[in-house]
Amino acid sequence: MHGDLRESWWIREVEVPTRVVLAPMAGVSVQAFRRQGRRFGAGLVCSEMVSCAGIEHRNERTLGYLRVGGDEHPLAIQIFGSDPGAMAEAARMVAAAGADVVDMNFGCPVRKVTKTGAGAYLLDDPALACRITEAVASAVPVPVTVKMRRGVEGGSRACLELGPRLVEAGAAALTLHPRSATQMYTGYADHSLTAELVSLVDVPVIASGDVTSHAKAQSVLAATGAAAVMVGRGAQGNPWALREIVFGEGAQPSREEVAAELIHFVRETVRELGERRASGFLKKFYGWYLGYGRFPRPFKQELVQLSSTDEVVTRLLAAAPGAAELVEQIPLAADEILLVGLPISIYGGG
Ligand SMILES: Cc1cc2nc3c(=O)[nH]c(=O)nc-3n(C[C@H](O)[C@H](O)[C@H](O)COP(=O)(O)O)c2cc1C
Numbered sequence: 426m427h428g429d430l431r432e433s434w435w436i437r438e439v440e441v442p443t444r445v446v447l448a449p450m451a452g453v454s455v456q457a458f459r460r461q462g463r464r465f466g467a468g469l470v471c472s473e474m475v476s477c478a479g480i481e482h483r484n485e486r487t488l489g490y491l492r493v494g495g496d497e498h499p500l501a502i503q504i505f506g507s508d509p510g511a512m513a514e515a516a517r518m519v520a521a522a523g524a525d526v527v528d529m530n531f532g533c534p535v536r537k538v539t540k541t542g543a544g545a546y547l548l549d550d551p552a553l554a555c556r557i558t559e560a561v562a563s564a565v566p567v568p569v570t571v572k573m574r575r576g577v578e579g580g581s582r583a584c585l586e587l588g589p590r591l592v593e594a595g596a597a598a599l600t601l602h603p604r605s606a607t608q609m610y611t612g613y614a615d616h617s618l619t620a621e622l623v624s625l626v627d628v629p630v631i632a633s634g635d636v637t638s639h640a641k642a643q644s645v646l647a648a649t650g651a652a653a654v655m656v657g658r659g660a661q662g663n664p665w666a667l668r669e670i671v672f673g674e675g676a677q678p679s680r681e682e683v684a685a686e687l688i689h690f691v692r693e694t695v696r697e698l699g700e701r702r703a704s705g706f707l708k709k710f711y712g713w714y715l716g717y718g719r720f721p722r723p724f725k726q727e728l729v730q731l732s733s734t735d736e737v738v739t740r741l742l743a744a745a746p747g748a749a750e751l752v753e754q755i756p757l758a759a760d761e762i763l764l765v766g767l768p769i770s771i772y773g774g775g
């Protein structure tokens with residue numbers, strides 16, 4: 426069994442250097458988050474779900490999700506939609522933007538997405554799911570993967586029937602988050618289904634759900650035979666968890682390290698989204714970073730109320746002066762490769 430999380434594995438011709446994948450999370454997986462994930466040991470990082478309709482209509486904000494940095498590879502960009510032709514076109518664009526893997530979302534439980542026939546809706550329409558997979562897999566030279574839930578309703582085992590059909594249609598790997606769509610995030614991820622899926626397909630399976638420690642990651646890999654684990658909520662504001670999961674090193678970060686990492690994240694996010702969008706986007710991250718007993722509770726409240734990210738940085742440096750030197754030691758982001766054929770002006774805040 427694949428016990429060593431530091432081992433590399435492959436999605437077709439794409440080598441993934443560790444068995445830990447950073448989860449796609451809408452409203453979280455910005456480029457700064459993905460780059461940080463790579464620095465802390467994630468072998469593969471993933472964009473949040475990007476609407477294929479948004480790509481088709483060249484929606485400015487959607488295209489902003491397609492920024493790809495030289496230090497992000499290997500990178501999966503996740504797309505969602507319900508029309509095979511539009512999904513294939515979106516896949517061509519994300520592959521041209523530099524994605525090493527095109528991932529498709531067949532698991533999003535949010536009504537806004539499922540009512541359009543996308544996300545978890547596709548778990549109930551295997552024929553359409555397969556047509557989309559075929560269209561996308563034949564449109565791009567890079568591997569195409571699918572991320573799904575166990576099924577729509579509680580107790581559903583739809584993923585076990587659908588998984589092998591998706592592989593036949595061209596999926597080069599499958600990620601399973603074994604909760605149902607109606608479950609959202611309640612209950613627990615039942616990885617006995619992941620083990621069953623692994624036994625049914627001959628492509629790598631990534632196990633997603635409730636992996637927050639090295640011990641849990643090892644036990645999920647051992648119990649399921651999955652090629653890798655995916656980490657989502659456990660990495661929010663806590664890149665150190667990724668390091669612990671990959672390398673088994675449990676050292677908690679010092680206050681200075683936390684402040685330095687947060688300052689770097691704030692600066693990178695402002696560069697990416699611009700000050701106005703970044704200052705709202707970042708507020709949830711303050712709680713995530715400063716939690717775990719790292720800083721007193723009122724401090725978080727104080728940061729959330731500050732009106733500019735410059736003030737946030739100043740306040741963090743006052744609370745942890747040693748952070749200034751540590752920030753300087755964080756490697757700067759590599760140059761971005763911008764989307765071919767699109768005006769650079771679409772990248773507000775770039
Ligand atoms: C805030 C948030 C946003 C998410 N957005 C996406 C998404 O865009 N695409 C996707 O496939 N899964 C998404 N997920 C699901 C995660 O990728 C993952 O499968 C799930 O959180 C279970 O893993 P965890 O227990 O490690 O968090 C999201 C989860 C959260 C918490």
